[in-house]
Amino acid sequence: MATVVVFGATGVQGGSVVNRLLKNPKYKVRAVTRNPDGEAGKKLASQGVEVVAGDANDKASVEAAFKGAEAAFFVAAYWPSVATLGLVGAGEEELVQYQNVAHAAAASPTLKHLVLSTLPPADKSSGGRLKVPHYDFKAYAVDWIQRTLPELWAKTTEVWPGFYDSNFAAFAMVKPLYLAAADAYLIPMPAKKSSILPVVGSVETNLGVAVEAILTTGAPAFSKLLVLVTDYVAAGDVPAYFSRATGKRAVFLEYSDADIITVFGIHGDEYAASMRWAAEFPVWEDPKVVADRTRLLTLEQVGLSKADLVGFDAGLALIKDKLVQ
Ligand SMILES: NC(=O)c1ccc[n+]([C@@H]2O[C@H](COP(=O)([O-])OP(=O)(O)OC[C@H]3O[C@@H](n4cnc5c(N)ncnc54)[C@H](OP(=O)(O)O)[C@@H]3O)[C@@H](O)[C@H]2O)c1
Known part of the structure; x- marks a missing residue:
């Protein structure tokens, strides 16, 4: 059994990866958390996961987490640091975390796949006009690995998950607003109705499916990128998806950038920045976003088809009780 180190295992993305890999007898999952004794850590341990203490800001703990591992999954958290470090500061912290993980991966004698x-890359694709720190610092990290650790890059695969379906249930800025008097919902977004939202579908299922498929593919996926978007949805169509899942009436509401900043401060500014970039770069597989076409992996190249993923409609249906009051 190959040990796979999963960072963020107590969160959305890492949790999806853990749940999927647990069902595959080829893999032994090692979950990294800052708090192994917390509820989420204990739950993972009760499912047969090896739970280890680790903090992506602490190089020694990251190195220890990689001991004997053959593969690893990492995503930085970004949002929890925004309140204390600001939008760019949280991005700079992310960059250091990706670098710490990359150094540990590069130094590991056993690691075969990261x-x-x-x-x-919002900044790079727009020639520096449009910056989205929670996108850009991840892209800077990838550029840094390519330049600094080419041998690690030769066994690294990138995955870009689209906007989560679960944001509509759990992310305060995205969650639809209930109008009790009308028993209906407002879905506010810092976007035009025509703006395109690249959606990952059910993140709970799809990310794990994709990461397992990438690991199974191995070498043909090295130095490549999988764009994990099941649906490109016009913002103005989101209420129709919501209504199909919940049976409730809903309408779209356009926030101006100034309005969302008034309500949610710099968090709102970051959400608006991502939608400003999306207005010009709606499709992630586009050459304007991925200039090097040889880097793109198709679902088929990792042994998947659309039928293996849970799209936006089906994903919302699975979480419909969490979408409504
Ligand atoms: N929301 C979206 O639609 C979307 C779409 C694409 C990409 N993203 C990206 O997804 C990322 C967030 O992932 P998520 O949604 O899975 O997060 P999440 O559910 O909020 O969970 C955050 C995870 O990160 C771990 N973590 C936080 N700080 C850590 C540190 N210093 N060292 C080690 N682990 C740490 C936490 O583990 P412990 O607390 O147990 O240590 C937790 O498991 C963000 O970077 C965001 O940009 C989001």
């Missing part, structure tokens, strides 16, 4: 969850 999978990084990252996001598109």
Whole structure:
């Protein structure tokens, strides 16, 4: 059995990866958390996961987590640091975390495959006009690995998950607003109705499916990128998806950038920045976003088809009780 180190295992992305790999007898999962004795850590341990203490800011703990591992998955958290470090400061912290993980992976004598969850290069693709720190610092990390640790890059795969379906249930800025008097919902977004939202579908299922498929593919996936988007959805169509899942009436509401900043401060600014970039770069597989076409992996190249993924409609249906009051 190959040991796979999963960072963020107590969160959305890492949790999806753990759940999937646990069902595959080829893999032994080692979950990294800052708090192994917390509820989430204990739950993982009760499922047969090896739970180890680790903090991506602490190089020694990251190195220890890699001991004897053959593969690893990493995503930085970004958002929890925004309140204390600001938008760019949280990005700079992310960059250091990806670097710490990369150094530990490069130094590991056993590691065969590193999978990084990252996001598109907003800054680079727009020639520096549009910056989205929670995208850009992930892309800077990838550039840094390519330049600094080419041998590690030769066994690294990137995956870009689209906007989660579960944001509509759990992310305060995205969650639909209930109008009790009308028993209906407002879905506010810092976007035009025509703006395109690249959606990952059910993140709970799809990310794990994709990472398992990338690990199984091995060498043909090295130095490549899988764009994990099941649906490109016009913002103005989101209420129709919501209504199909919940049976409730819903309408789209356009926030101006100034409005969302008034309500959610710099967190709102970051959400708006991602939608400003999306207005010009709606499709992540586009040559304007991925200039090096040889880097793109198709689902088929990792042994998957769309039928293996849970799309936006089906994903929302699975979490419908969490979408409504
Ligand atoms: N929301 C979206 O639609 C979307 C789409 C694509 C990409 N993303 C990206 O997804 C990332 C967040 O992932 P998520 O949604 O899975 O996060 P999440 O559910 O909020 O969980 C965060 C995870 O990160 C871990 N973590 C936080 N700080 C850590 C540190 N210093 N060292 C080690 N682990 C740490 C936490 O583990 P412990 O607390 O147990 O230590 C937890 O497991 C962000 O970077 C965001 O940009 C989000």
